[in-house]
Amino acid sequence: MTTDAARWSIATRVAFSVLTTAGLLGWAAPEAAGQNWPQWRGPSSVGISPESNLPTRWSTTENMAWRAPLAGLGTSSPIVWGDRVFVTSQIGSARVAPGSHPQLARDNRSLAERESAIGGRRSASDAEIWLVVEAFRRSDGRRLWQYRTDATGPLPELHEKHNLATPTPVTDGERVYAWFGNGQLVALDMEGRVVWTRHLGIEYSPFEAQWGHGSSPMLHGDLLLLLCDHLPSSYLLALDARTGKERWKADRGAGRVSHSTPVVIPGPEGDELLVNSSERIDVYDPATGTLLWYADGDRQTPIPSAVFHEGRIYMSRGYRNSDYMAIRPGGRGDVTKTHIDWRAPAGASYVPSILYYDGLLYLTNEIGVVTCADARSGERVWQHRLDSVFFASPVAGDGKIYLVSETGETIVLRAGREPDVLARNDLAERFIASPAISNGRLFLRSDRTLFAVGN
Incomplete structure (x- = not known):
C-alpha cells in the first residue's frame, strides 16, 4: 500500500465533495449489462456497441441531449x-517537457496547424495540482459527486497535448478505479467514497516516461x-480490486516504453x-503474471491496443504509417514465425487502435487517411482522406463508424466495403x-466538456 508519508499526505489533503440535492446519491443497478461502457x-475493449438507433447528425444546438462543464482539463x-x-480531469497545469513537441500531422502542414496543446495553449506549471473524478447522471448530465485529491510525489514532464488525467478509469459496477499519470490510484465506491488508494510512483518507481504515462x-x-x-x-502489476493489495508483479526490466492499454483475450488454453x-x-497469464509468448521486434x-475476434488478434504496433497484422493466440515462446497469419506493411495509425x-x-x-481492410487477409478494401487529426x-455501432478528430469534428461513416461519409x-x-x-447516446469528452449526443 502507500508509504506512511504518502498515506498521510493523501489522507490529510483529499477533498471530497458531494452534491446534496435530494436523491442524487441513490444508486440503482444498471438496466442491462450490454448498455454499459x-x-x-x-x-x-473492442470499441463496438450492439445498440441500434444511434445518432448520425448533431451540432451544439441539434440532437444534443446535454453538455456538462468538467472541473478541470483532461484527455x-x-x-x-x-x-x-x-470521467477524470486535472485542475492546474502540470510540467511539460522543454523544447519543441512533435505533432501528429507534421507531414501535412495544413493539418498540423490545426493541432494545439491541451486547453488550447501551453501553460506554465502550477505549484498545486488537483486530480479529479466526477460522476454525472447519464439521463440529464447533472453532476452527482466529485472527488479530488492533490497530486503528490514526483511529477513527470509531459507532452503539451495531455496531462496527468490521461488514463481512462474503469468500473465493475461496485467501484470506480481512477489512475493518474504520476502513479496515483484510487478506488471509489459508486457514491464517490474512497475504498482504497495507492501511489505507484512513490511505492515502486517514478512514472518517468517519454512524453508522460498513457496506459x-x-x-x-x-x-x-x-x-x-x-x-x-518497467513492470506489469496486478492488484486485488477489492483491497488494492498486490497479487503479482511481473518485472520487465527498465527503459521500455508503452502508452498502450493491455487487453485480455481468450486463448485456446486459457485467457491471455x-x-x-x-x-x-508480450503475452502473459493474467492470473499469475507468467510470460507465455512473445512476437515481433x-x-x-x-500506443495502439489490440482487438480480438473469433480466434485472431488484430493490432498495429504504432508509430508513423504503421504496419498492422493478424496473430493467432495460444503459442509459447517466440511465435513471430509461426503465429502471425498476415502482415500489411503500412496504413495503420500512430495513436488510435484498430x-x-x-x-x-x-x-x-x-494525416487523416482512413483505411478499410479485409480482416481475413489484410488486403486493402478502400482508402479515403478525411483531412482530420485522429x-x-x-x-462502431448501428452500422456506423465514429471517428473523432482533435479539430472538433466527429465523422460518421457507413460501415461497409465502400467509403460513405454520412455526416x-x-x-x-x-x-x-x-x-x-x-x-442510444454517444458520449464525447473534449478537454473541458462532457457531451451526450442523441435523444
Missing part, C-alpha cells in the same frame, strides 16, 4: 455504468491490471494478457479522448 473502448475517455457517467487500467475478474513501462523501471511495448509484443513509442467491425478493419493514420480510437458533426472544441456509447 465500463472501460476504455467499452465491453471487451481520458468517459465510461458509463447504469445511469452514471464517470489505462483494466479489470479481469477480481484483478486490476496496470502496465507501467517506464524508463527507471497482451501488451504492446517498445521491445516486442522493437518499435518506437507503441477497429474490427463486421469482417472489416478500420484504421486511421496521422488521436481518439474509432468506435461531419462539428462541436468546435478540442477532442483527444475516445467516445463511449450507451443507451
Whole structure:
C-alpha cells in the first residue's frame, strides 16, 4: 500500500465533495449489462456497441441531449455504468517537457496547424495540482459527486497535448478505479467514497516516461491490471480490486516504453494478457503474471491496443504509417514465425487502435487517411482522406463508424466495403479522448466538456 508519508499526505489533503440535492446519491443497478461502457473502448475493449438507433447528425444546438462543464482539463475517455457517467480531469497545469513537441500531422502542414496543446495553449506549471473524478447522471448530465485529491510525489514532464488525467478509469459496477499519470490510484465506491488508494510512483518507481504515462487500467475478474513501462523501471502489476493489495508483479526490466492499454483475450488454453511495448509484443497469464509468448521486434513509442475476434488478434504496433497484422493466440515462446497469419506493411495509425467491425478493419493514420481492410487477409478494401487529426480510437455501432478528430469534428461513416461519409458533426472544441456509447447516446469528452449526443 502507500508509504506512511504518502498515506498521510493523501489522507490529510483529499477533498471530497458531494452534491446534496435530494436523491442524487441513490444508486440503482444498471438496466442491462450490454448498455454499459465500463472501460476504455467499452465491453471487451473492442470499441463496438450492439445498440441500434444511434445518432448520425448533431451540432451544439441539434440532437444534443446535454453538455456538462468538467472541473478541470483532461484527455481520458468517459465510461458509463447504469445511469452514471464517470470521467477524470486535472485542475492546474502540470510540467511539460522543454523544447519543441512533435505533432501528429507534421507531414501535412495544413493539418498540423490545426493541432494545439491541451486547453488550447501551453501553460506554465502550477505549484498545486488537483486530480479529479466526477460522476454525472447519464439521463440529464447533472453532476452527482466529485472527488479530488492533490497530486503528490514526483511529477513527470509531459507532452503539451495531455496531462496527468490521461488514463481512462474503469468500473465493475461496485467501484470506480481512477489512475493518474504520476502513479496515483484510487478506488471509489459508486457514491464517490474512497475504498482504497495507492501511489505507484512513490511505492515502486517514478512514472518517468517519454512524453508522460498513457496506459489505462483494466479489470479481469477480481484483478486490476496496470502496465507501467517506464524508463527507471518497467513492470506489469496486478492488484486485488477489492483491497488494492498486490497479487503479482511481473518485472520487465527498465527503459521500455508503452502508452498502450493491455487487453485480455481468450486463448485456446486459457485467457491471455497482451501488451504492446517498445521491445516486442508480450503475452502473459493474467492470473499469475507468467510470460507465455512473445512476437515481433522493437518499435518506437507503441500506443495502439489490440482487438480480438473469433480466434485472431488484430493490432498495429504504432508509430508513423504503421504496419498492422493478424496473430493467432495460444503459442509459447517466440511465435513471430509461426503465429502471425498476415502482415500489411503500412496504413495503420500512430495513436488510435484498430477497429474490427463486421469482417472489416478500420484504421486511421496521422494525416487523416482512413483505411478499410479485409480482416481475413489484410488486403486493402478502400482508402479515403478525411483531412482530420485522429488521436481518439474509432468506435462502431448501428452500422456506423465514429471517428473523432482533435479539430472538433466527429465523422460518421457507413460501415461497409465502400467509403460513405454520412455526416461531419462539428462541436468546435478540442477532442483527444475516445467516445463511449450507451443507451442510444454517444458520449464525447473534449478537454473541458462532457457531451451526450442523441435523444
